[in-house]
Amino acid sequence: MKAFFFYSIIQILPFIVFADWLGFRGTHGNGLISEEIPHELSLNSHDSWETTLPGRGLSSPVLVGDLVFLTSSSGSQQADLHILAFNTITGKQVWERTFKATGRTICHNKTCVAASTMVSDGEVVVAQFSSNDIFCLDLKGNLIWLRGLTYDYPNIANGLGMSSSPLIASGVLVAQVENDANSFTFGLNLHNGTTLWKKNRPKGANWTSPVVLAKGSTKWIGLQSKEGLAFLDPSNGEILWNYNDGASTIPSTVISSENVLLIPSNGLTAVEEPVKGKGPEQRWRNNKLAPGTGSPTVCGNQVFVINRANVLTSASVQTGEINWRLRIKGPVSGSPIVTKNKLFVFNEDGLGQVIDISQKTAARVLKEIDLKDTILCTPAADQGALFVRSDRKLWKIGQATRN
Amino acid sequence: MKNSLSIFVFVIINSCLMANNDIYDAITQVGPKGAGNDKLVKNWHLVDSMSSSDIPRLLKIMNQANNLGDNWARAAVFQILENAGKEVLPKDETIAFIKDQNNQGSSRRAAYEFINYVSPQVAQSLVSAFIDDPEPTLRREAVELLLTQADNLVIKEQAIEAYEYALEKARDVDQIESASKSLDELGKPINITERMGFLTGWQVIGPFDNSSRGGFNEIYSPEIGSDFLKKAHTGKNGSVQWQTFSTTDRLGLLDLNQPFGHIKEVLCYAYSEFESSLDQRVQFRIGSKNAWKLWINQELVFARDEYHRGATRVDQFILDGNLKKGKNQILVKVCQNEQTESWTKQWEFCFRITDLSGSPIKTIN
Structure with missing residues (x-):
């Protein structure tokens, strides 16, 4: 009995110690950090580190246990695709795998081929690149399967680059590869990469990422486009619900803990939890809450939006009323992430800003961290620290060491 | 007893070779839209039993594979090197594979990258020989070297000669532009349209x-x-x-x-x-x-x-x-x-x- 108890503890220990950060904007895709992060962060603390990367990228780190995973791309055509794993404690590279792009790699200079954030279910990691090459690896870096969606369909490409981050739901890898010419979303079998379903999608450049809606024991997948937001059954691609009042093609929807959809549509539009067979029920719409490049994030009854003028706004998820506004230092490309009391965001100049959001009526900057490098990604958070990358480096920024 | 042992060893070796052949076939047969993925996934565990002696064969397999198969083969080589250590890469055979222009350019490029992965200095020593290589990505490495050397020349006439040589060999637009710009600055304008x-x-x-x-x-x-x-x-x-x-x-x-x-x-x-x-x-x-x-x-x-x-x-x-x-x-x-x-x-x-x-x-x- 005693042995069984200790065995059980050993088995679940990693999951107690590390909450993980499994995809774009975290495990739940809403930017919410499950544990508090100290605001006294420092690049010089004993558990902070930085490491050099072998290529460019604006994908975010993802974290599973004591590993942080990241993509980058290099070479004159950015055709060298790197998937990297580092130890979260030491920053030491654990493994690297390099593949060749089989799709188009031309991008706007500001972005690059490693733009999409990886996703994990805790057992495998999946990397998608702007070339629409997708690689599924185990946590040791061994290939499980790969696909080349532009190899399959040569017109799946965007001259500016693609950046949608994949997600995993119900054993299906959902890859949204939408653009002007051939626009599709694929449901791939997570075990072998074969196509379970392929949906024709609205033609038009689309950089948004799919979102997961937990419906009891099942999951729905939300696909945003210029036409709106559609929810699908991940097992077969069947459309279950549709909001067709238009939506942004850059910032993505965020879903509150009560399953309220906060859609970047006509500013920001809050829609009640979707119900199969019923039309959208709008809770509120506020055209003063239009997000810029980064996606909104949500914590409890507050939704946070950074607009094109670098104004961070908190609004009520319940009513859409604005709680406070704070001009931050921009420009900002990445999305903010939050705990109950703090918001973290990095601007393009590499300035990390920690903002106190604990008060309902006002916010203030608690701390600034200058990475002195171009930062376009959304940070990841776990183990009481932030993980953020540039084209050249990956940082872990931990709590300042007390003297 | 001796005979039994020989038969046993023969059976083991033969079954390993057959198993590896399954992987090789699957890599060459993988196709678009997920075709062949299932077979590869089912057989991929066999890669763990492969050794460094399988790497030259995997490089040859890349000659027959499409771009997707290339990536599967790359993954197999990386997995072998990860399991057995970088030092097991058969350098001489890999270098010979790179130098043999009968092999596919993309396979030779992959082989070059494996050498670079385990021994960047050895890889660098190969670069200057790529100057007329039919594989554009290898040729590019040599042109880059020439451009760097030209950048460091202080005598104008020597620099012009070096840039002209680099320009003659360059195929990628950025390298052509770079050499052309340098020649322009040295008073030797180039008709890039014609070039x-x-x-x-x-x-x-x-x-x-x-x-x-x-x-x-x-x-x-x-x-x-x-x-x-x-x-x-x-x-x-x-x-x-x-x-x-x-x-x-x-x-x-x-x-x-x-x-x-x-x-x-x-x-x-x-x-x-x-x-x-x-x-x-x-x-x-x-x-x-x-x-x-x-x-x-x-x-x-x-x-x-x-x-x-x-x-x-x-x-x-x-x-x-x-x-x-x-x-x-x-x-x-x-x-x-x-x-x-x-x-x-x-x-x-x-x-x-x-x-x-x-x-x-x-x-x-």
């Missing part, structure tokens, strides 16, 4: 209607038949005629607003003839920020229905195809959409033909 082999002289006809971007899929009369220049055509506003249009742009950019004016929701056709000295595999290299279609000898090579997503770039699309001996007909359809923003004014394309290593091919007359 890169842009087709600058065309016959153009238009405008045809492209309202709501519908013209892209509309088959207008210039697309029909092979007697392109002799036909009368009806355009958006009535009868239209072929007209000669050429460019003096250094990168061969044909600004279609010049012959037709700054008009929107229209399209035009550009036609040119190219005399080839032989039947040959080539690359058609087109750049355009507009939607376009390309036909060679009335066969559609590729079509791209996208507008103003980034700038027009040289070699934006590199398309494998064929030229026949004698006259070849090149027809390009270039579409302009309805957008009115300042960055959507361009209606343009550039075009050149190269061999598979990127060397420009010029018409023989």
